[in-house]
Amino acid sequence: MQEYRAQEFFEKYSVRTDLALEAHEVVVEREGPLELPGVNVSRVEKEQAVISRVVVENEVGARMIGKAPGRYSTIESRALREHNREVHEDLARYLAEELDWFIQDTQLGPEDPILVVGLGNWNATPDALGPRVVQNIMVTRHLLGMTPPELRHGLRPIAAISPGVLGLTGIETGEIIMGVTDRIGAKAVICIDALASRSVERLCSTIQISDTGIHPGAGVGNRRLAINQETLGIPVIAIGVPTVVHATTIVADAMDLLAGQRPASHVQESPPQRTTFRVDPRSFMGPQAEPQPAGQPQMSGEEKHRLFQEVLAPYMGSMIVTPKEIDVLIEEVTDVVAGALNIVFHEGVDYDEVFQYLT
Amino acid sequence: MQEYRAQEFFEKYSVRTDLALEAHEVVVEREGPLELPGVNVSRVEKEQAVISRVVVENEVGARMIGKAPGRYSTIESRALREHNREVHEDLARYLAEELDWFIQDTQLGPEDPILVVGLGNWNATPDALGPRVVQNIMVTRHLLGMTPPELRHGLRPIAAISPGVLGLTGIETGEIIMGVTDRIGAKAVICIDALASRSVERLCSTIQISDTGIHPGAGVGNRRLAINQETLGIPVIAIGVPTVVHATTIVADAMDLLAGQRPASHVQESPPQRTTFRVDPRSFMGPQAEPQPAGQPQMSGEEKHRLFQEVLAPYMGSMIVTPKEIDVLIEEVTDVVAGALNIVFHEGVDYDEVFQYLT
Amino acid sequence: MQEYRAQEFFEKYSVRTDLALEAHEVVVEREGPLELPGVNVSRVEKEQAVISRVVVENEVGARMIGKAPGRYSTIESRALREHNREVHEDLARYLAEELDWFIQDTQLGPEDPILVVGLGNWNATPDALGPRVVQNIMVTRHLLGMTPPELRHGLRPIAAISPGVLGLTGIETGEIIMGVTDRIGAKAVICIDALASRSVERLCSTIQISDTGIHPGAGVGNRRLAINQETLGIPVIAIGVPTVVHATTIVADAMDLLAGQRPASHVQESPPQRTTFRVDPRSFMGPQAEPQPAGQPQMSGEEKHRLFQEVLAPYMGSMIVTPKEIDVLIEEVTDVVAGALNIVFHEGVDYDEVFQYLT
């Protein structure tokens, strides 16, 4: 069902994106700055970052932007690509605040255990974000047994795993997570994942948090089993950072650029100012949809996609596009994401007292 | 119970060892070349290796050598430390044969799924053996869904995980394994682990296979939950390779050496030829035990151990002893162990046919 | 001068390639299967590989294919991408034979020292080929001092360095190599480098050996100083393996493919069979050149390149395209190249005798 919505959106706009903000921008850019029904967008500008929250309120909104109903928060900052510890500390704090918004919503108790999951392959640099974050967060679950009861008050048990990828384990990542959450009684899961983006500009400069989970086929690796509240039975918060663009995507963008159009993936620095639009977004909205205006000269999204797949896939199918300096960029982003998690999990508890019981 | 036996042996001989062969040698060396009741030892010399099988048949044998009843197979080869691909292929074949002896015994069906578990910390070189082996074996479980039924015949599904260590995950390794075996319906587990040895000579030159599982506190990392047939409900085969010696152990050995004794951990090249012995091994064997001969000048094992712990632990507690070139040695051993597993799992099945269904 | 020739070729065919074989194929494909003056090509098919030798005999040949006069040998094998130890041993042997052809030509004495240089950045996977090869070859230079004179006979001293990249060292790679060759009196240099290729199909499936050195701007990293016989004063043999394609290249290819043309970078499995040709290659060959046929509908190479640079560079300038599984592929290629060097350097000398003097 959900997949169908995404497919519909994709065929309409020929945009396959893991980012709700990107999807929303595509619609707004093509259709004009109208209010999209069922989609609620707010935006805050900070000194070094723009933070946007997209709430897809219902099925109508989901069809509009091809994203499941739920919350999406996006932090965009060029400074994420730069080596500046102070700015990165600010970004970690922003991310911590956004995470907090999600955690509040889950109605977790302050002592409910959380499992952090680093998705991806630690041997493939652009896919290693999740495992590296896991390596840098402070886990506490195993300390509880050593901590006197009077000190346990307010301590949240944090556990963390890097389950690896299907090709190396022979096991769907979702299966491992289910097995572990069952066994340890986790009350929520936070997944960190490297995403495939539409846009080279977003690589290592955007962080998305959402509560709609990880979907089959998303991300850099291939997954076939959804990791979400439906499959796990507990809230799933996903933190995703684009680290690669697929080769076929970059070709599509390049062709748009060469044809004088802005690529579908272009990052909007400011909201578009156009007052006319070619397609009425209400056309998606149900049986009363009007036909698409005729005479559109360019290929439709679906035609273009089909052509690309047929012609380019044999040559470029498994190729990924990544910045030359991806090794350094992944390190920087890891610091920010792990820093944010440590702030969210461990601020306000006096861990000195706790850690003294650790041998 | 089991722990008590090991403790008893340790106090008797002041030898804490993960290797059954080493424990057996200690008793034989100190007590003389008598037949130990309940312990069955056989030994085969190959061109580049000595392969010993120790079967602890019952509780009497278990008390004799401080090891749980079960099978233990040990491959000793100096050539494991050398970079010689041909010899390493021979060693992989020997290891595959020994593994086969264990797998035969489990009465697994040819299509029963096996979970391979790489224990240890991939960031700490001497503890990274398990995760590195996992990275180098061929997993097949995920291919079954893509394979036509007529080709599945005789295919054994192999899955593999590296669960990490308690300090990084907050979860007992045993819990993760239980969660995953339950979920995927594994019928046996094969664990690979780096061991702490008694002897620098054994480092990266000995491989032990056993069916008695992994015990709390064994190995390089610290585990508190046993990983064995009792806890998992399915057969557990453990492959262990000594990669470190604890600092306090090396001190004890050095003192024995300086006092002109052979260290407890000395590797026996040939069986000892002494015909007298000071302690009758029957003294362990029950209420009829005779008192220990008086006038023994050296400290008892327990006294020595207590002294060491008190005096040395604050200085050397968390120190490990490892060869300078441990990075290279771990790589070599990884090749041999992963090679052996690939032979055992995948020889005799035409995987070309299988792999063509893999996208 | 040399750069001018490459530029001229590039503008003619809009092909910027590090591979002489690729340059030759482009001319032959576009111009027809004529004999190119000053360019001598031979080709041998082996079971798992095609080995081509291109000799650019003089300036005329150099202008024809945009490559400096000298020898180029190329081994093409899809099997390089597969994990098959036996085939890789065959490929290492082929590479060793080709290397031997180059070394014979340098007229090095059998005891003349050679410096192996692993170019590239060990932290960036696609650029790490050189440093990884260096790590896997057997160096011998430091053993000479320990070896009795009567055993030194016929021993070639091998030294090896990984000089790093300009951005990490602040020093041109060429400067470091000059400093070291001077100091140790090397008589030849063998460089290993990751190349940027025209074609995704060549990635990790082609090895080029040449005696024309490394040119500024070639390879994955950026170098500004040539590393060749002219700058170092001793023979330089370069081993290059394509590991990335630039993002703008893949776009150009994609556009050719979508337009129904074969991309300039397409790998020829068999020689083209066309008997007509559109452009007479003699048109390059001097003042008597005839004008290009009119009415060619597509953009010229230069126009296309200029358009791409202007429009795409801001978006895709520093992006590289690489296979998802690049980590594994680099490992495989490393084994083949290091294996070949060990065969060439160390076959026929009884190193057992030598190494026993090493403590």
Next chain:
Amino acid sequence: MQEYRAQEFFEKYSVRTDLALEAHEVVVEREGPLELPGVNVSRVEKEQAVISRVVVENEVGARMIGKAPGRYSTIESRALREHNREVHEDLARYLAEELDWFIQDTQLGPEDPILVVGLGNWNATPDALGPRVVQNIMVTRHLLGMTPPELRHGLRPIAAISPGVLGLTGIETGEIIMGVTDRIGAKAVICIDALASRSVERLCSTIQISDTGIHPGAGVGNRRLAINQETLGIPVIAIGVPTVVHATTIVADAMDLLAGQRPASHVQESPPQRTTFRVDPRSFMGPQAEPQPAGQPQMSGEEKHRLFQEVLAPYMGSMIVTPKEIDVLIEEVTDVVAGALNIVFHEGVDYDEVFQYLT
């Protein structure tokens, strides 16, 4: 000559240490808190660290403590082992101040180029400190050519290399450094090296800076060529951090501990308070030396050392002792040392202006 002095000291006290402070403490502890002629010691206590400066003023001082004449500065801090970014920033600042003391003394001009050299083997964790520091410092030498002359004012060109180790390169590290300093015209060298320490307590908790260079056989790897002002012709500042203890050292310490003595390597928290001493340090000081008091029950240093070498070397020769968590500790120390170098090199210059010229 210098080696003889160290040997003499070693035989007297059976202490082989790379740390001048340790050598001084041994003499003071054994001989009493007398003023050592030719040795000037000062000590400052900071909140998280103790900083000691030892100046060996002449040959007399050199014989007293077995260290070459020159300056030695030592920063001792347990906090170096803990993960606390704020404290580490303080430690980096202290280290920067001490480095500044050495750099002032070299009378380098503000624009004189410095070569930073990361000694050691990047594949062996305890020996990888140097290469990791090099990876984390900002190099600037290559930017000069791109910087307009009016901005170059006050810019110090920094270059950096990791020359590898003899066993992997076949070239003495000193040769590579000579070759590169000659070529690039460096005016000073700063070496970073992992040291072998006497004491497990010093591992990753002590940083020594000295201007006497790196000596053959010092450090974790083996070097045969000195790297100092004498061999290079320019000032050499060495930054050393103990990361391993040799197995034979730990045995000697353990025996002292078990015998109720404080080990020779014990870290002094406060100066010893004893008022009597057994050996008059004047006994070293020349022909007027008095004989050693008779009746000393314990083995002399030399006897002990000889015994150890004979008996233990075959078992423990190449074994090193290192903390279990060495991987994490090396990372922490790298941050502090690289941070200090970046402060010393780049504070006070507006690098924003410089880096904008970098493409």
